Amino acid sequence: MEKKLVISKIKEGTVIDHINAGKALLVLKILGIGPESRERVSMVMNVPSGKMGKKDIVKVEGKFIGEEELNKIALIAPKATINLIKDYEVQKKFKVTLPEMIEGILRCPNGNCITNSREPIAPKFRVFLERDNVVAKCYYCGRKIKEVDRFIV
Ligand code: CTP
Numbered sequence: 802m803e804k805k806l807v808i809s810k811i812k813e814g815t816v817i818d819h820i821n822a823g824k825a826l827l828v829l830k831i832l833g834i835g836p837e838s839r840e841r842v843s844m845v846m847n848v849p850s851g852k853m854g855k856k857d858i859v860k861v862e863g864k865f866i867g868e869e870e871l872n873k874i875a876l877i878a879p880k881a882t883i884n885l886i887k888d889y890e891v892q893k894k895f896k897v898t899l900p901e902m903i904e905g906i907l908r909c910p911n912g913n914c915i916t917n918s919r920e921p922i923a924p925k926f927r928v929f930l931e932r933d934n935v936v937a938k939c940y941y942c943g944r945k946i947k948e949v950d951r952f953i954v
């Protein structure tokens with residue numbers, strides 16, 4: 802008998818697949834899924850994947866998360882695939898695309914940046930790829946972040 806890892810299919814909702822191994826918790830954070838959330842959420846970390854070696858998967862039931870919100874995931878999981886599920890079938894499948902600008906997810910590491918002052922200015926970053934790595938640059942002070950994981954709030 803073939804030994805196969807089975808994760809339940811869902812009836813309706815959003816499946817985020819091909820997340821870089823270990824990043825599922827950050828994906829939940831980016832999507833604002835936490836103690837207050839009411840949706841049924843399941844997650845697996847470090848499962849074998851043909852293309853990626855190991856990967857994480859997140860399933861949010863009963864909710865179709867918007868494309869703009871989902872694209873923010875590209876910050877930490879540029880290869881993530883989104884599957885919108887209806888009646889157990891994949892209705893729509895797409896890859897996340899890195900937004901040009903990110904607001905409110907990253908904090909600026911520069912203590913002197915206006916976004917860290919008393920001014921009510923939300924952090925804003927230009928986002929781009931540099932040798933296949935996601936890099937963010939503060940819109941206000943120009944500080945560059947190479948390890949975006951560490952500055953997600
Ligand atoms: N999925 C699910 N519930 C469903 C249908 C699909 O949770 N009712 C999940 C699958 O477990 C998988 C993802 O959605 O993680 C994509 O499903 P599918 O397109 O059927 O799988 P693959 O062909 O393997 O996807 P890909 O080609 O993107 O690797």
Ligand code: ZN
Nearest residue numbers: 909914939942
């Ligand atoms: Zn800054």
